[in-house]
Amino acid sequence: MYSLVGIPYAFSWAVKDPAGSSWSTTSNVLSTSSSWSFSASYPSSFSGASLNLPGAYSANVSETIPTSTPNVVTGSFTVGITDSVTYQRTYPVRIQAGGYLPTDTVNITITRSGDSIQSFFSSRTPDTNGLVTTSWQTLPGTATGIYTVSVVGKTTPPKSVPDAQQFVVYPTNITTTAFGSGKNALEKSEIQAFRFNATYLNGLSATQGSSTIRLTEPDGSTMHLATASYNSSLGRFSAAFTVPLSGETGAWVATIDAQSFNDPYGNGGPLLPETVTFNVLPATLSVALFSSNKVFSVGDALTVQATIVTPGGTNFTQGTVQAVMTLSGQHVGTPLSLTYDPTRGEWIGNYKVAPSDPSGTWLVTVTASDNYGNTGQSSVIDTITVPSGQSSTSLLWSYLVIVLLVAGLGFTILITRKRGLTRREVKLDIQAIKSQADKVKSDDFLQSIQEQLKRRKQQMGLEKPNHD
Amino acid sequence: MTRSIAVHSYKGGTGKTTLTANIAVALALKGRRVGIMDMDLEGPGLHVFFDVDPSQVRFTMNDVLAGIAAPEAATIRLSEKMGFNHGEIYYCPASTRVAEIMRTLKTGYEVDMFENAVKRLQEHFGLHYLFIDTHPGIQHDTLLALGVCDHQVLVSRIDQQDIFGTGVMIEVSTAFEKPIHLILNLIPPRVREAEVSKFARALSSHFAVDMAGWVPFSEEVIGSLSRSVLTLKTPKDPIAARFRALAERVETFA
Numbered sequence: 053m054y055s056l057v058g059i060p061y062a063f064s065w066a067v068k069d070p071a072g073s074s075w076s077t078t079s080n081v082l083s084t085s086s087s088w089s090f091s092a093s094y095p096s097s098f099s100g101a102s103l104n105l106p107g108a109y110s111a112n113v114s115e116t117i118p119t120s121t122p123n124v125v126t127g128s129f130t131v132g133i134t135d136s137v138t139y140q141r142t143y144p145v146r147i148q149a150g151g152y153l154p155t156d157t158v159n160i161t162i163t164r165s166g167d168s169i170q171s172f173f174s175s176r177t178p179d180t181n182g183l184v185t186t187s188w189q190t191l192p193g194t195a196t197g198i199y200t201v202s203v204v205g206k207t208t209p210p211k212s213v214p215d216a217q218q219f220v221v222y223p224t225n226i227t228t229t230a231f232g233s234g235k236n237a238l239e240k241s242e243i244q245a246f247r248f249n250a251t252y253l254n255g256l257s258a259t260q261g262s263s264t265i266r267l268t269e270p271d272g273s274t275m276h277l278a279t280a281s282y283n284s285s286l287g288r289f290s291a292a293f294t295v296p297l298s299g300e301t302g303a304w305v306a307t308i309d310a311q312s313f314n315d316p317y318g319n320g321g322p323l324l325p326e327t328v329t330f331n332v333l334p335a336t337l338s339v340a341l342f343s344s345n346k347v348f349s350v351g352d353a354l355t356v357q358a359t360i361v362t363p364g365g366t367n368f369t370q371g372t373v374q375a376v377m378t379l380s381g382q383h384v385g386t387p388l389s390l391t392y393d394p395t396r397g398e399w400i401g402n403y404k405v406a407p408s409d410p411s412g413t414w415l416v417t418v419t420a421s422d423n424y425g426n427t428g429q430s431s432v433i434d435t436i437t438v439p440s441g442q443s444s445t446s447l448l449w450s451y452l453v454i455v456l457l458v459a460g461l462g463f464t465i466l467i468t469r470k471r472g473l474t475r476r477e478v479k480l481d482i483q484a485i486k487s488q489a490d491k492v493k494s495d496d497f498l499q500s501i502q503e504q505l506k507r508r509k510q511q512m513g514l515e516k517p518n519h520d
Numbered sequence: 521m522t523r524s525i526a527v528h529s530y531k532g533g534t535g536k537t538t539l540t541a542n543i544a545v546a547l548a549l550k551g552r553r554v555g556i557m558d559m560d561l562e563g564p565g566l567h568v569f570f571d572v573d574p575s576q577v578r579f580t581m582n583d584v585l586a587g588i589a590a591p592e593a594a595t596i597r598l599s600e601k602m603g604f605n606h607g608e609i610y611y612c613p614a615s616t617r618v619a620e621i622m623r624t625l626k627t628g629y630e631v632d633m634f635e636n637a638v639k640r641l642q643e644h645f646g647l648h649y650l651f652i653d654t655h656p657g658i659q660h661d662t663l664l665a666l667g668v669c670d671h672q673v674l675v676s677r678i679d680q681q682d683i684f685g686t687g688v689m690i691e692v693s694t695a696f697e698k699p700i701h702l703i704l705n706l707i708p709p710r711v712r713e714a715e716v717s718k719f720a721r722a723l724s725s726h727f728a729v730d731m732a733g734w735v736p737f738s739e740e741v742i743g744s745l746s747r748s749v750l751t752l753k754t755p756k757d758p759i760a761a762r763f764r765a766l767a768e769r770v771e772t773f774a
Binding site: 234235243245283285286290338364365481482484485486488489490492493497498500501502504505508511512 | 579583587588589590593626627628630631632633635658660663664667668684687688691692695696726
């Protein structure tokens, strides 16, 4: 048995630099097993060698002991004067070249298609080792393509291989973060706001460009688009989208699709889509009625006028609007259909007071609805007078009205100012105040406000634990 | 502790804005950091009191509510202009441009935009008090503002319509479960203090609200044409003393 351990070996190394000069060294090693490795460092192990020349370096290793075997291993490596040969915009191009006299003044220039980059000109004094270092910061708008960087000294003798090299600049990726919606829930016709941050790879915020935000209804197939652009006041990208009255209620998904964001220079992003979900509720239509503030008699036309506005503030123009008249909870006549008058922006209907109608204060309730589940309601009172004997019930109603008035007076507190500028009585009619306030309180209008405040309170409660 | 106080009235012309400006300045003169937000988006008027040229205003509350500007960007520090040594006045104007007023009225605003603005201003400027001057009446946007603030101050004249509307306003405002304080303003000169006191007690009792105080009608206030703040310009005027008393009352708001 032969041992493969401890056998003396000798190798000679040769490295040829880009100028064609050869640099050599030797290695004397003892085998440690049937195979082993060893190395030599260039240029430190090669007397007189350097990495001052850019380009391809070739290397070969020949065995000299115990046998003479040339080129047992060959290889190569490349030396550049930039830290990469490809860059995405916004990354810095780091430049380093060696072999200059420490007292020299070295000019570094970058050209593209033969034209110098005006924004970059660097003049440097080498360090004590003859190294020159600088960098060029690429921007989101830096032109893409092939660039050449050249380093030339004034007093250093010209190099056999000049310090010149090409590199390529590509568009960069944009990352979108903190994508969010203004409201977690909103009613149809309201405006949903979207916001997000866009940053380049080096962390710089993007301030130009736009992105399409895709909105998907709960059915998963109906899509809408909104465009986000930079809002300098917010310092973020923002978009606004009005949820249509015909939109479906439920969870909507807003998506920034991959590569849907583009800046004016051709940089794009994000690499992966980002989504945010919000809830769409039916629109509570705000119905404002105009009280005629007069007394109607038999034969008079009671005009019901209503302005109906969506939560988003636009006029409600398409749907069904009906007015129902009641007296003490009893229906009067048949429901009255209102039609939209585009010139006035109002829904209008007329009811002719009939001799058989009951006399008294009618409550006119207008209900608006459409095919998409949006509804609204409001009421107003109108006083109708029907002469005695015309209606079998009119006398009874009159008695009721009188009884109510007397009861109302019982709740009236009078506070009289006997001395005063106006010499009038200031009445504190508690009953009338409460009655008026109850009307406001029972209106969808106030309930909608309370709902909004309640939702907001709940949101704040949910957000608090995550607040950073 | 910071408090947001909505100042409101059922009808216009109650002196609500005058009271707001004077109480705010009285508090600032006591060294407090006070914010004033003009939420009378239909008829802003605070800029006249503070002598702020609307054409020099870059952003307004209308922009804040539309998400166009940050609240602090729409804030003007008036302390130096008013010559304060310790206190601060930060003023958020509303737009006086008709097109912007119409835009805001048409679109309304989101409750979270308003609430965020209130919180942001309180935090950013370290405010002790933030007064919100609202538009009179029972309106959607105004009620939202009342619902968001910590306290509601209702201003009324002793006038049949005004008292009736204020009563309705109180009844409606109770739905928000926020403390309500009442101020009677522009008390006619020939009405005796005892009578006002009696009437105020009756109101306070009937509606179970805090009667913060009352302020007599003043030729001095009317004569200033809303162009100056009395507590600053003529601090020795008896009405200025009334405003200071109200400011002290505000400091007791829990």
